[in-house]
């Protein structure tokens with residue numbers, strides 16, 4: 001075991017399969033929803049949360065009512081409208097909204113096709129102000145971004161337009177026909193909005209996330225590793241698989257392993 005300080009205020013759960021991890025996060029989500037008259041979920045897109053969405057859909061099919069749930073998404077590409085197959089609006093329709101009884105009145109995503117993006121960011125901040133997030137679901141970029149808060153000298157607190165970094169464009173090119181088709185900008189929820197969530201679950205799966213996972217909870221916070229700021233939050237669960245956890249486990253020894 002190396003001599004590093006692991007911030008153990010974060011709960012860490014390591015699963016054998018992404019499917020099991022998704023079921024675990026769906027169970028946490030159900031506990032947030034049940035007994036809350038107007039629960040608010042902060043949601044993410046990308047590969048990471050898809051097993052969770054499938055598990056939540058399965059719970060819905062088993063009777064979990066989502067009609068009173070409000071959802072606020074983290075981000076959207078600039079320039080893609082809701083019908084674009086690579087837009088995050090479209091992703092959410094496909095992976096969650098269309099398969100549950102979430103009301104379209106209660107699902108919010110920044111509009112990347114808005115004519116005035118500054119106004120759109122202000123509009124989205126008003127939505128966030130009116131809907132305090134009970135549970136924020138996060139993935140993490142290979143460079144440590146959360147939402148699309150990219151590594152930088154400063155992190156912005158509120159919803160803003162961000163220029164995506166080359167590594168993010170390269171990583172997300174897998175969803176597009178070619179790299180050139182990946183939008184260069186996005187609208188993202190700011191760091192303060194994420195940190196104001198009552199509870200945060202960050203999921204990371206696969207070997208390509210091992211390096212960044214090992215940097216999340218070292219005891220140091222850096223704007224160049226945006227995800228490290230989660231150490232300032234009191235209620236974070238890291239949900240990993242064995243591959244994404246490998247370097248963390250090598251550094252610190254077995255941590256809270258969930259069999």
Ligand code: F6R
Pocket residue numbers: 043044045046047048049074075138139140141142145146147148
């Ligand atoms: C997406 C988002 C991003 C992703 C991250 C990981 O809404 O906020 O931070 O969570 O880029 O993406 P995947 O899950 O595709 O590896």
